[in-house]
Amino acid sequence: MIPKLKFAKVLPDSLASQAYTRLKADIFDFHFLPGDRFSENEMSERLQMSRTPVREALFRLQREGYVEVLHKSGWQIRPFDFQMFEQLYDVRSVLECAAVEQLCAMPEAPPLLQQLAELWFVPEHERITDVPTLSVHDERFHEQLVEASGNAEMARIHHDITERIRVIRRLEFTKEMRIEVTYTEHAHILRAIIEKRSCQAKDLLRAHIALSQSEVKKITIQMLHQARLAAQLSA
Missing domain, CATH: 1.20.120.530 (GntR ligand-binding domain-like)
Structure with missing residues (x-):
């Protein structure tokens, strides 16, 4: 009998951490400029991830002051202050x-x-x-x-x-x-x-x-x- 292989599941938190790291690096390297606007769908496509981990990453970046949410119009890279x-x-x-x-x-x-x-x-x-x-x-x-x-x-x-x-x-x-x-x-x-x-x-x-x-x-x-x-x- 061939044993069933078990594959480790990628936890949502792990995906959120990956999204956070990649987005923060893009901000640090000026791939996104202060004032740039984007939607969660656009960022999900860029990172090839679902919206859930991307949203978690964005909220974390928001708490740290790198991005801000715009009412009914997506997100924005926070302008330099x-x-x-x-x-x-x-x-x-x-x-x-x-x-x-x-x-x-x-x-x-x-x-x-x-x-x-x-x-x-x-x-x-x-x-x-x-x-x-x-x-x-x-x-x-x-x-x-x-x-x-x-x-x-x-x-x-x-x-x-x-x-x-x-x-x-x-x-x-x-x-x-x-x-x-x-x-x-x-x-x-x-x-x-x-x-x-x-x-x-x-x-x-x-x-x-x-x-x-x-x-x-x-x-x-x-x-x-x-x-x-x-x-x-x-x-």
Whole structure:
């Protein structure tokens, strides 16, 4: 007797996660431009999925602020709100500076700081040059500073902000010069924290975040302009 083969069912939640990942990547890569409108049917055809997982993915993206539902007329990629992003960067700066102050007040440096030192206190030939990988480590550097403070609620709020600004923050690493700047500035900030120079560490951190904020805004405006030109030429 030939045994019956059992096939694993693809759970709706898994399909919804796949749809979410693909749609978010399209938004991040400017395949969809801010203000673009679409229907659930159009997106289902694009992703080759039924409307149910696509709708779940869209509601998740809506909660994160990437899309918005339009009354009786489908969905829209949320227009860029640079004022909102600047406010989020301001809150991020406040949280990270508060974490630095707590870290400098600790009798002993927490293990997380040592882990960060092992990654960022390296000679130039040992630096990570793969830009996507470095971008992830850059994000984690800032999250781990807050996590190392031991304030779980502060870390949770900071993580939420990190998720919301990722769509433009990752663009910072489209310029190779940012690799050297990132290593140098992270090392200076870490050294000041380890040596408990609280005021200097906070000043360095604020300047680092402000420079990043300025760079990503300029790059975002430039990339949006290029994406709109490309869309017009292909129309």
